[in-house]
Amino acid sequence: MTANAKVAFQNEPRTSINLFGRFDDLGHHGLPARLGIMGGTFDPIHIGHLACAEQAREAFNLDAVIFIPTNIPVFKQDRKVTSAADRLEMCKLAVESNPAFDVSALEIERGGETYAVDTLRELRAFYPENVELFFITGADAVAHITRWKESSEVAHLAQFIAVTRPGFSLTAEKKEEIEQGGLFKVHYLEATSLAISSSDLRERVSKSKSIRYLTMQRVRDYILTKGLYQEGVE
Ligand code: ATP
Ligand code: MG
Numbered sequence: 001m002t003a004n005a006k007v008a009f010q011n012e013p014r015t016s017i018n019l020f021g022r023f024d025d026l027g028h029h030g031l032p033a034r035l036g037i038m039g040g041t042f043d044p045i046h047i048g049h050l051a052c053a054e055q056a057r058e059a060f061n062l063d064a065v066i067f068i069p070t071n072i073p074v075f076k077q078d079r080k081v082t083s084a085a086d087r088l089e090m091c092k093l094a095v096e097s098n099p100a101f102d103v104s105a106l107e108i109e110r111g112g113e114t115y116a117v118d119t120l121r122e123l124r125a126f127y128p129e130n131v132e133l134f135f136i137t138g139a140d141a142v143a144h145i146t147r148w149k150e151s152s153e154v155a156h157l158a159q160f161i162a163v164t165r166p167g168f169s170l171t172a173e174k175k176e177e178i179e180q181g182g183l184f185k186v187h188y189l190e191a192t193s194l195a196i197s198s199s200d201l202r203e204r205v206s207k208s209k210s211i212r213y214l215t216m217q218r219v220r221d222y223i224l225t226k227g228l229y230q231e232g233v234e
Contacts (some may be wrong), residue, residue, distance in 0.1 A: 021065040027131035032131075034131075034134060036062040038065055041076055047092045048138075052068070059161075065102075067094075069091055071108045071112065093222055134160070138164075144175070
């Protein structure tokens with residue numbers, strides 16, 4: 001996309017948040033709705049992400065969960081991230097069997113460094129007020145939300161669902177620090193945890209080890225067909 005085309009694109013009113021349009025109607029008929037947002041680099045997406053989103057959906061009666069892969073993750077600039085197109089495609093392949101899940105290219109289309117506050121603002125402007133936004137994170141990611149850009153605006157735009165993740169415990173003091181005296185509304189979910197990470201999948205592929213059952217079969221096929229992650233972990 002040229003610089004001019006990008007400016008034109010950003011100035012156009014957005015008519016659809018979702019590539020498939022599956023959940024664009026949420027709340028538009030006056031019915032209250034609860035929308036989960038699962039942000040991440042998804043390099044690659046794995047069953048830890050999927051189980052985390054599904055259990056959050058179930059526990060908090062979410063009508064839908066949209067997975068939004070980051071464009072340039074601000075906290076991961078120390079390593080080479082797989083192309084946005086590949087990460088987006090893997091997310092689509094991973095969620096297609098769940099009618100309550102979808103993927104949005106919102107952050108990728110916006111371009112540049114990704115900040116949750118921009119995404120939440122776009123979602124808030126697009127959906128009517130009767131749609132509540134719930135940002136789903138693992139216990140490791142929620143620990144950083146107070147350091148996100150415009151964190152008090154983030155706290156105002158969405159509630160958080162923090163899902164347990166093996167290796168990352170949240171002490172009472174840490175929770176207090178995250179919530180910042182009630183500024184952030186965080187719901188904690190004790191989920192059936194999976195000690196799986198994208199880093200581990202990348203490393204396994206680079207060592208020619210199996211990733212079968214650690215991600216959806218179609219994602220595994222995509223990784224192997226495209227030869228992703230073969231050059232080793234940086
Ligand atoms: P990496 O190892 O590259 O950091 P990751 O597995 O942590 O990858 P991310 O894309 O960084 O995946 O994470 C996206 C979101 O999913 C974060 O909120 C993270 O906490 C959450 N998450 C990832 N894996 C799990 C898991 N196994 N259980 C619970 N939450 C998870
Ligand atoms: Mg991570």
